Amino acid sequence: MLFNSLEFLVGFLPIVLLIYYLLPHRVQNTFLVLASCFFYASWDWRFLLPLLVTTSIDYWAAQRMEASLVLNEPTSARKKYLITSIVLNLSLLGFFKYFNFFADSATLLANTLGFNIGTRTFEIVLPIAISFYTFQALSYTIDVYRGEIHATKSFWDFFLAVLYFPHLVAGPIQRAATLIPQVTNPRIISSEKIREGLHLIVWGFFKKIVIADNLAPIVNAAFSTPSPSGGVVTVGVIAFAFQIYCDFSGYTDIARGIAKLMGFEFMLNFNLPYFATNPADFWRRWHISLSTWLRDYLYKPLGGNRTSTIKVYRNLMITMVLGGLWHGAAWNFILWGFYHGFLLTAHRVMQPLLLLMGKTFNFTPGLWKWFTVLCMFVLTCYGWLLFRATSLNQVVEMSIALLNPLEGIQRDLVKQVALIISPLLVVQIIQFRSGMLFFTQAKAFPRFLAVIAYTLMIYLSVFHGGQPQAFVYFQF
Amino acid sequence: MSTSTIMRVAIYGLIYGLLSLTTLEVAARVDDFFRERAPLLRPYSINNLFQSSQLGKEGVPNAKFAKWQMNSLGYRGPEPISGRANIIVFGASESFGLYESANNEYPRIIEKTLNETLNNRFNVINIAMPGIRIGRVTYLDAALKKTQPQFVIVYPSPANYIGTTTAFCGQPVRPVADQRTLADYSRFIGKAVETGKKLAPEALRTVLGKYTIWSASRDQKPIEKMPIETLSAMEKDFGCVIDTIRAGGGKPILITHATFFGVTLKESDRAMLTAWRRFYPNLLEDGFIDLERRTNELIKDIGRREGVPVVDAANIIPGGPEYFADFVHFTDKGAKKMADLVASKIIEHLNQTDAGQTSRAIK
Known part of the structure; x- marks a missing residue:
């Protein structure tokens, strides 16, 4: 059941909201567990089994660690439960998501070297959202281990925190420290939350249905063109940059909006990422819930910035490559992670030079800033080529085509892409200049204009949506 | 508060x-x-294409809505080109064209096929109008006078005779009442209604369809099959149509009525049959199949009696969603199949005529 399906919008969501509002807090939680199970099982009821295993292991490990903490046992006692949790979680994720990829890769490598290692693969159905809920559940046990939060007493509260349907399938990856208190304590639904929730839902659907789904055929055509010209690649990659942004941030907005309608607060996942001025800035703005997760649970434990320069670079590369691999079991995701690791490292290396250039152009700070934004956007777009490509051959072919980026460019296609993304650009400029992500609350938006804007968004979503597509991040 | x-x-x-x-x-x-x-x-809706008139209802010259464009005569399609012979297609919505992409309704394809084969000799003028009964001969007669066709293709819609037992031919004609609704005046409502129809899940449509049938037939018990009087009325109308065409100097060609259900009804197609019944709730589902069968027998019988060529589309065009977008309206592929059948019949007739004229000349 997709957010953009009629059964969700007209059936599931209104019924769930209606019943939810009528129930007292504890019953609300039980009801949300049932509703979330129904939502998840609508794909395949068997998906509930690995989710139940993950949450049970983490609940048990957290309980043991909490008990150990109360008994003042040494850290090593807690560590074994943490390791059990991490190993079992990652084994489950590894089996479902990466087993066939590594088995195939190992076979290929062995064959290349002249060995026959006879590995076998399995017909594995990848449970939707497994990457998201594994990371979310892991953050819980790690936080309990670190003593940053107490283990929750109720399994069902923890189960709901992981399973809660708005964020289950594609995030934002919520931290236990912020979500579990919202589950255990009664939630307050204010008129402001409802207003913000509705805003996020309308804007999220607009981005998904009007922008992402209308860009999808252009992107698909560009990435399925044999031997594409530079112009085709340029337009295709730029279109994909906006497609994936609107698709994923649209999903996140809808998820955050639905959560707000129920009194929950989800973390911000996107903060104008294409206005980033450098790679580090980009990762502070793009998929924030994942990048902060990787920062807190991988980069920092590896040593983070507080180590030798070479090790910092190593940590960046490891973090980004694993971040790439998190997206999927394919070499292009690893390459994409490696590319972003390289950008982060290169930016650190070049920082003194960039600072000097910034000072040189200090007489026009605006121009320098926009120049860096443009450069970062171009670099990001190349990353999207790596991300979207279906094979390494295609990466090479398209990269070569980009040496002549305007060759064979189709003006009509450029106009079409420009027309589709123009509402997003207008809104993002308002958001950027006003500093308000809820752009209709900006000064430029009197109330009547906001009513007109919402109405137009709904009109365009209903009558000018593209062919409905599944959310890109559902596959991860 | x-x-x-x-x-x-x-x-x-x-x-x-x-x-x-x-x-x-x-x-x-x-x-x-x-x-x-x-x-x-x-206002901008499909109802812009038609207006009430002394002929009951007729097309508005040069009117346009979405893919539908009327010519200066008030018929769907392009302007007839002078110097060419005319062929008229007379029928209801199946011939007017609803679901086919623009210029792929079967009259347009007949024209294209004939002109490719016969060196640009014909205009095919589509005088069809949704909901029309073939007994509306005053409308046909006016079209014959305007266009003086060589052939008139008649494709009746038997369902338009449901609920009637008297022939239309010879009855006084009154202007048809304007059927505009709020959706014709509010563009947004019009679009919302259309989008709602497209997006509504099958289950919901079935429930709504059953409710419509139930609510329309609760005061009047639906009948199992149409009485013989209905077929008699249709037969009389066919007679009038043929006479009118012949009096106007044209050659009639009749077509049996093809449907989604093909020659034999499959159980899996019953939902579609119910969807059709929603428009005519007073006849039970099996009655539609019976009406189709009896009408097609009647058409073939009239063809034999009157010496009128008959295209047996009902037997030749396969049923199912490939050829039909709903119970009776064609898809592009269905329209092409229909056009090929009709064009072949016209070419066959022209060949026979040419051969006859040659042999008479030799004698």
Whole structure:
């Protein structure tokens, strides 16, 4: 059941909201567990089994660690439960998501070297959202281990925190420290939350249905063109940059909006990422819930910035490559992670030079800033080529085509892409200049204009949506 | 909450509600203007294509809506080219064309096929009108006088005779009442209704269809099959049509009525049959199949008796969703199949005529 399906919008969501509002807090939680199970099982009821295993292991490990903490046992006692949790979680994720990829890769490598290692693969159905809920559940046990939060007493509260349907399938990856208190304590639904929730839902659907789904055929055509010209690649990659942004941030907005309608607060996942001025800035703005997760649970434990320069670079590369691999079991995701690791490292290396250039152009700070934004956007777009490509051959072919980026460019296609993304650009400029992500609350938006804007968004979503597509991040 | 707060919320709600509705209507009109060059202020719906007249109802000259374009004579399609012989297609919505892409309704394809084969000799004029009964000979007669066709293709829609037992031919004609609804005046409502129909899940459509049938037939018990009088009325109308065409100097060609259900009804197609019945709730589902069968037998019988060529589309065009977009209306592929059958019949007839003339000349 997709957010953009009629059964969700007209059936599931209104019924769930209606019943939810009528129930007292504890019953609300039980009801949300049932509703979330129904939502998840609508794909395949068997998906509930690995989710139940993950949450049970983490609940048990957290309980043991909490008990150990109360008994003042040494850290090593807690560590074994943490390791059990991490190993079992990652084994489950590894089996479902990466087993066939590594088995195939190992076979290929062995064959290349002249060995026959006879590995076998399995017909594995990848449970939707497994990457998201594994990371979310892991953050819980790690936080309990670190003593940053107490283990929750109720399994069902923890189960709901992981399973809660708005964020289950594609995030934002919520931290236990912020979500579990919202589950255990009664939630307050204010008129402001409802207003913000509705805003996020309308804007999220607009981005998904009007922008992402209308860009999808252009992107698909560009990435399925044999031997594409530079112009085709340029337009295709730029279109994909906006497609994936609107698709994923649209999903996140809808998820955050639905959560707000129920009194929950989800973390911000996107903060104008294409206005980033450098790679580090980009990762502070793009998929924030994942990048902060990787920062807190991988980069920092590896040593983070507080180590030798070479090790910092190593940590960046490891973090980004694993971040790439998190997206999927394919070499292009690893390459994409490696590319972003390289950008982060290169930016650190070049920082003194960039600072000097910034000072040189200090007489026009605006121009320098926009120049860096443009450069970062171009670099990001190349990353999207790596991300979207279906094979390494295609990466090479398209990269070569980009040496002549305007060759064979189709003006009509450029106009079409420009027309589709123009509402997003207008809104993002308002958001950027006003500093308000809820752009209709900006000064430029009197109330009547906001009513007109919402109405137009709904009109365009209903009558000018593209062919409905599944959310890109559902596959991860 | 105090009374003044409630009043304030209600007033603002009303103002913003009205603003929102106005925005939706303006957006729909601007949208139509940019996409289809539709007028901003005048009504724009499929009902713009037709008007009440002394002939009952007829097409509006040069009217346009979405993919439908009327010519200066008030018939769907392009202007007839002078110097060519005319062929008329007379029928209901199946011939007018509903679901086919623009210029792929079967009369257009007949014209294209004939002109490719016979060196640009024909205009095919589509005088069909949704809902028309073939007994409306005054309308046909007016078209014959305007166009003086060589052939007239008659493709009846038997369902339009459901509920009637008297022939239309010879009855006085009154202007048909305007059937415009709110959806014709509010572009937004029109679009919303169409989108709702497209998006509604199959299960919901079935439930609504069954409710419509139930509510329409609760005061009157539905009948199992159409009485013989209905077929007699149809037969009389066919007679009038053939006489009118011949009096106008044309050669009639009859076509049996093809449906989604093909020659034999499959159990899996019953949902589609129920969907059809929604428009004629007083006849039970199996009655439609019976009516089709009896009408097609009648058409073949009239063809034999009157010496009129008959295209047996009902037996040749396979049923199913590949050829039919709903119970009776064609897809592009269905329209092509139909056009090929009719064009072959015309070519066959022209060949026979040419051979006859040659042999008479030799004698």
